[in-house]
Amino acid sequence: xxxxxxxxYRRGRLRWPLLEREAELAAADKALEELxxxxxxxxxxxxxxxxxxxxxxxxGKTALLSTVRRRAAARGCTVLCASGSEQEQHLPFHVVxxxxxxxxxxxxxxPLENVLGGWYGIVGRALGLTADQPTQSTQDSWSPDPHGVRxxxxxxxxxxxxxxAPVLLALDDAHWADRESLDWLTAFAPRVAQLPILxxxxxxxxxxxxxxxxxxxxxxxxxxxxxxxxxxxxxxxxLLVRDRLGADADDAFCRACWAITGGSPFETVELxxxxxxxxxEPRRENVPRMRDLISAVQSNGLIARMERLGAPTVRLAWAVxxxxxxxxxxxxxxxxxxxxxxxxxxxxxxxxxRILAGDARDLAETGGSGMPTVHALQFLHPLIASAVYRxxxxxxxxxxxxxxxxxxxxxxxxxxxxxxxxxxxHPGGDPWVVRxxxxxxxxxxxxxxxxxxxxxxxxxxxxxxxxxxxxxLLFELGCSALxxxxxxxxxxxxxxxxxxxxxxxxxxxxxxxxxxALAHTNRLPEAAQLVASAARRANxxxxxxxxxxxxxxxxxxxxxxxxxxLRSRRLARLAERLTGRSRAEQQILGLRAADAxxxxxxxxxxxxxxxxxxxxxxxxxxxxxxxxxxTIVALLYMNCDQPDRSAELFAxxxxxxxxxxxxxxxxxxxxxxxxxxxxxxxRLHEAxxxxxxxxxxxxxxxxxxPAERYAVGILTQILLARGQIEGAQALTxxxxxxxxxxxxxxxxxxxxxxxxQLLLARGRARQAxxxxxxxxxxxxxxxxxNPSWCRWQLDLAQAQASHHPSQARAQAxxxxxxxxxxxxxxxxxQALHTAxxxxxxxQALDLLSDAIAHLERSPAAYDLAxxxxxxxxxxxxxxxxxxxxxxxxxxxxxAAKCGADGLTDRARAELSEADKHSRGSRRTP
Numbered sequence: 001x002x003x004x005x006x007x008x009y010r011r012g013r014l015r016w017p018l019l020e021r022e023a024e025l026a027a028a029d030k031a032l033e034e035l036x037x038x039x040x041x042x043x044x045x046x047x048x049x050x051x052x053x054x055x056x057x058x059x060g061k062t063a064l065l066s067t068v069r070r071r072a073a074a075r076g077c078t079v080l081c082a083s084g085s086e087q088e089q090h091l092p093f094h095v096v097x098x099x100x101x102x103x104x105x106x107x108x109x110x111p112l113e114n115v116l117g118g119w120y121g122i123v124g125r126a127l128g129l130t131a132d133q134p135t136q137s138t139q140d141s142w143s144p145d146p147h148g149v150r151x152x153x154x155x156x157x158x159x160x161x162x163x164x165a166p167v168l169l170a171l172d173d174a175h176w177a178d179r180e181s182l183d184w185l186t187a188f189a190p191r192v193a194q195l196p197i198l199x200x201x202x203x204x205x206x207x208x209x210x211x212x213x214x215x216x217x218x219x220x221x222x223x224x225x226x227x228x229x230x231x232x233x234x235x236x237x238x239l240l241v242r243d244r245l246g247a248d249a250d251d252a253f254c255r256a257c258w259a260i261t262g263g264s265p266f267e268t269v270e271l272x273x274x275x276x277x278x279x280x281e282p283r284r285e286n287v288p289r290m291r292d293l294i295s296a297v298q299s300n301g302l303i304a305r306m307e308r309l310g311a312p313t314v315r316l317a318w319a320v321x322x323x324x325x326x327x328x329x330x331x332x333x334x335x336x337x338x339x340x341x342x343x344x345x346x347x348x349x350x351x352x353x354r355i356l357a358g359d360a361r362d363l364a365e366t367g368g369s370g371m372p373t374v375h376a377l378q379f380l381h382p383l384i385a386s387a388v389y390r391x392x393x394x395x396x397x398x399x400x401x402x403x404x405x406x407x408x409x410x411x412x413x414x415x416x417x418x419x420x421x422x423x424x425x426h427p428g429g430d431p432w433v434v435r436x437x438x439x440x441x442x443x444x445x446x447x448x449x450x451x452x453x454x455x456x457x458x459x460x461x462x463x464x465x466x467x468x469x470x471x472x473l474l475f476e477l478g479c480s481a482l483x484x485x486x487x488x489x490x491x492x493x494x495x496x497x498x499x500x501x502x503x504x505x506x507x508x509x510x511x512x513x514x515x516x517a518l519a520h521t522n523r524l525p526e527a528a529q530l531v532a533s534a535a536r537r538a539n540x541x542x543x544x545x546x547x548x549x550x551x552x553x554x555x556x557x558x559x560x561x562x563x564x565x566l567r568s569r570r571l572a573r574l575a576e577r578l579t580g581r582s583r584a585e586q587q588i589l590g591l592r593a594a595d596a597x598x599x600x601x602x603x604x605x606x607x608x609x610x611x612x613x614x615x616x617x618x619x620x621x622x623x624x625x626x627x628x629x630x631t632i633v634a635l636l637y638m639n640c641d642q643p644d645r646s647a648e649l650f651a652x653x654x655x656x657x658x659x660x661x662x663x664x665x666x667x668x669x670x671x672x673x674x675x676x677x678x679x680x681x682x683r684l685h686e687a688x689x690x691x692x693x694x695x696x697x698x699x700x701x702x703x704x705x706p707a708e709r710y711a712v713g714i715l716t717q718i719l720l721a722r723g724q725i726e727g728a729q730a731l732t733x734x735x736x737x738x739x740x741x742x743x744x745x746x747x748x749x750x751x752x753x754x755x756x757q758l759l760l761a762r763g764r765a766r767q768a769x770x771x772x773x774x775x776x777x778x779x780x781x782x783x784x785x786n787p788s789w790c791r792w793q794l795d796l797a798q799a800q801a802s803h804h805p806s807q808a809r810a811q812a813x814x815x816x817x818x819x820x821x822x823x824x825x826x827x828x829x830q831a832l833h834t835a836x837x838x839x840x841x842x843q844a845l846d847l848l849s850d851a852i853a854h855l856e857r858s859p860a861a862y863d864l865a866x867x868x869x870x871x872x873x874x875x876x877x878x879x880x881x882x883x884x885x886x887x888x889x890x891x892x893x894x895a896a897k898c899g900a901d902g903l904t905d906r907a908r909a910e911l912s913e914a915d916k917h918s919r920g921s922r923r924t925p
Contacts, residue, residue, distance in 0.1 A: 723902015
């Protein structure tokens with residue numbers, strides 16, 4: 001075996017033999033065997049897996065992982081490898097870039113835009129493949145959300161795995177991985193069961209923070225436990241010592257090495273090397289000297305040993321510790337304030353002293369940017385890097401970080417790279433620092449790392465900025481936290497409004513964003529009051545109109561709105577004179593159209609205002625305006641029996657959100673509501689798939705939010721239509737704790753109404769009636785009368801039919817009058833159907849015939865199937881068997897096309913009864 005003083009290095013670490021790691025290697029070999037199993041029709045499919053190795057520093061995790069990597073490469077695996085770094089753990093996507101940049105560079109002759117497809121614009125910055133380009137306007141400068149970036153990384157890695165299978169993904173020192181990369185990895189890990197990829201991670205359990213605790217649970221999710229590395233036994237240490245110092249090392253000396261190092265492979269090898277350097281014989285009599293030698297290997301002794309190498313060596317070591325993976329010789333020399341020759345000599349001394357790894361003269365050539373293409377200066381072990389960094393005096397460390405930031409910017413690195421160092425400097429009121437941190441925060445946001453952006457802005461605020469810049473900085477800080485921590489957004493934006501030097505245009509932007517944040521934190525009355533006050537203070541007509549639009553939006557969404565009729569009158573007056581020339585005008589016109597639908601004005605009136613709102617084009621993904629108005633405008637087209645137009649608008653919103661990487665709440669809602677459109681058209685299979693996607697997207701963002709309630713309410717109705725009552729029950733229990741929460745905002749389709757329908761389907765009519773009565777009072781107070789917009793009144797009539805028939809008839813007749821005022825065939829047909837269900841005798845048949853005639857002219861295929869089945873059932877019971885068979889056959893056919901399995905079975909059963917009675921009547925004289 002090679003002597004440790006002679007090239008015993010691999011990737012900057014000592015390469016010692018893997019003693020007493022047989023179980024860990026056996027687990028890796030088994031996983032690699034399954035990963036690399038042959039594929040084909042007669043062979044089992046390749047399957048991936050996940051292995052985690054946990055252990056304290058110095059127990060050989062890196063050596064073990066290196067061996068696994070070599071064995072994987074020998075089996076023909078594509079190896080993706082990365083290592084967490086203590087200094088870079090706050091640099092977003094640092095690990096992801098290490099993993100993917102090398103393999104993406106191997107797609108020779110194929111542009112990365114083609115390799116990554118539509119995801120290139122979303123994940124390109126996260127992967128370090130694209131530079132931020134100057135934008136022409138604020139609207140052009142968009143930022144993907146973290147969920148969008150993670151989805152893009154999922155796609156990119158899956159694409160690599162499919163093209164380069166089998167794949168080993170190896171992550172060393174996962175406890176120091178950046179938060180963004182770790183969030184992606186923990187979300188991606190469950191996919192290994194369907195992909196030919198093996199993930200192997202190593203970490204130190206004692207170094208796991210709360211944010212990184214998920215690392216320790218990765219293996220458990222895959223049915224195994226992390227492999228815990230233990231210190232070496234005395235026998236193993238003896239083998240290691242004799243391998244380094246010769247077979248004649250006596251037993252007492254070897255046992256002393258084990259006792260002194262505690263069985264740490266790293267310290268054992270370092271101690272053996274120190275003994276060799278000192279020319280000591282491995283004998284009992286030299287044991288007392290070993291304690292001094294081991295102290296030189298450990299933290300305090302290491303620093304003392306380094307100081308004995310001279311001041312230039314200490315400064316270069318400090319610079320390397322500060323720079324981390326950016327530590328080229330030229331850059332480290334600049335930060336340390338040394339000449340190139342002084343740095344070379346110092347690096348040589350540290351290499352010989354086993355502080356630095358590699359050869360200091362094996363330097364990287366610099367490219368056109370002046371930055372090295374390979375980072376040559378690395379510490380031999382992370383323990384050494386940590387000890388050196390922590391030994392730097394605080395003032396000197398801060399000054400070196402400032403110098404590093406300046407040097408990196410001068411060398412052509414971006415503001416995000418420099419910001420990592422500026423975060424470690426002491427505040428000094430420097431406008432340059434504030435400017436760089438603000439630039440870095442914008443880059444982080446465009447990368448999809450809002451937490452990193454918040455760190456930069458919070459540090460810039462402590463610098464502090466100039467008085468005239470404070471409001472803008474607080475605004476940026478608040479915006480960066482909007483979707484992650486809206487409560488923090490409220491605090492920052494409130495402080496921004498209190499700034500005396502705030503610009504009027506900025507005040508308007510802050511006010512609108514603060515109202516949005518208040519709404520997201522269930523403080524709708526405060527949101528409405530804020531913009532109402534701003535409208536009264538506005539000094540321009542455009543500003544006043546925008547504030548009025550925001551007030552009408554948030555006031556209308558408030559569930560306890562006491563002045564719904566006044567709001568409707570105000571909307572009507574405003575909308576009459578607007579053309580849709582600005583986004584504020586479009587918002588008011590859209591709200592007016594929705595109000596017309598909810599209040600059961602004519603559908604023609606609603607469509608008039610909706611078309612005006614859309615005539616210039618209404619974008620969904622606008623960072624200064626919410627997506628609430630495009631959503632309700634798209635919904636009202638469905639209510640006006642134009643589902644194709646509604647689906648077209650939702651598809652437009654979906655495309656905009658996906659293109660910008662907004663794959664959280666935004667994408668959840670458009671999937672869910674497009675599913676609702678399909679449900680209303682009777683396309684239940686498609687509707688269920690869309691709603692389930694919407695629910696999955698909603699629950700990964702936040703539990704209990706409006707998006708989740710939308711998805712649960714709509715999916716409940718879809719499952720009931722498909723005849724899956726138990727499935728609907730399980731769904732509501734899982735997401736509402738057995739009952740709907742009190743609504744803080746108007747969420748339509750209404751969740752309380754959906755649960756009322758579930759209770760009615762389970763035969764619990766009185767409970768359904770009570771719940772639907774409560775929902776009706778809430779909705780009536782907000783002016784929501786149209787049974788097409790929310791059918792609480794129709795369901796209430798059915799629930800009351802058995803125990804309060806007179807009240808049921810009153811509800812049904814009022815709902816029918818409102819449906820006729822609205823004027824769409826689907827609304828009238830649904831109301832006539834309900835009226836028929838609580839009516840007896842021939843009049844019920846006439847009402848059902850009328851309902852079917854209206855529903856046949858509408859897109860409501862499922863409602864038509866229900867009406868046909870009920871009509872056929874009534875006809876059978878009335879003895880009109882031929883007509884009954886005809887209607888039941890039609891009902892069964894339409895229900896089957898819709899995917900309404902329960903209704904199909906009921907129609908089939910009724911048709912069988914009709915046929916049986918028909919045959920019986922033919923046999924009777």
